[in-house]
Amino acid sequence: MRWTNEEEARLRQLWTTGKSLKVIGAELGRTADAAYRKGKAMGLGSKPFEGETSPTWMLLTRVCRDRRGRTVHEMAQATGTSRYTIDQLMRRKEKAGEAHVADWEKRPGAPIPYWLPFPGKSKPKPRALTNTERNRALRARIREEDPLRYKAMIDRATVNRSRRNGTVRKQHLVVRALFGLGRPA
Template sequence: MKWTEEDVARLRSLWTTGKSFRVIGAELGRSIESVYRKGKELGLGSKPFHGETSPTWFLLTRVCLDRRGRTVHEMAKVTGASRHTIDALMRTKEAAGAAHVVGWEKRAGSPIPLWLPFPGKSKPKPRAMTNTERCRARRAKLKEEDPLAYKALIDRNTVNRARRNGSVRKQHAVVRALFGMGAPA
């Protein structure tokens, strides 16, 4: 089948879209080899597109158009790709200047980066909470949400501390006898 001017114009426009030879050939009703040879003959280059071809990256850029940072877990759920793949892709793109960290999600362990697949300056990673800070935060949250459980925790810690120090008061002889704590009544 001979190439018409309309076919050549369409080939030129499809070549710049980043579609593969197979897709271009299907749209023009021609074989992969035919599309490749005609593109080379026209001086369009050996490949139709030299930029980003990752479908995961394209999907991420569309999903993140709201400019809200997302974790690797959220991005993996949306795209269907593995968390490892998304993490590697985002770190590679960050090194190339095509992605950045907009913030960090705080949690008990190490903070989690919130990624955006657009150029920008990454925020530095905050330091992780120490064990003491985590315990204080947990106690403050417990005190606010469940005051009775908080009081029980404090009372338990007070008794345990007294036991460790050896300062637990002996029970009255009657109480020990009633509850079988070894003292005769």
């Protein structure tokens, strides 16, 4: 079936709308392939595509269909893409309003975001733990897991503090005698 001048004008108009070739072909009563070949023959250039072309992004939306946030590490493992690529993609999509941070994992150091590749409002980033808070958490964990290690750590800290202050406690008389720290005999 030959193309009429009206059909060519309509194809030229539809080509820049961002509609898919399938839709353009249907509006002209032709197949998508016929519309594509005629557009190329008319020199209309590449068909502008309004949508996501990144295979990584498409895979992420399928992986996260359950609406459970995932870290960059989990997403990289699921897609086989580098963590850097996933991180950059998610940040770019967040700025565009197509992704958001569902939650944050608080941990020693910087908090870790749990991303969702869907539009939504990002949770605000919690503040990072201070060194004091991290050390307190570490000591509490050691006290629970290994009481002997905790006691040794506290004893070491006490001796070091005494040395810094110049108030080292005198040893017991028996210990001093055993190690020759007492008066000469």
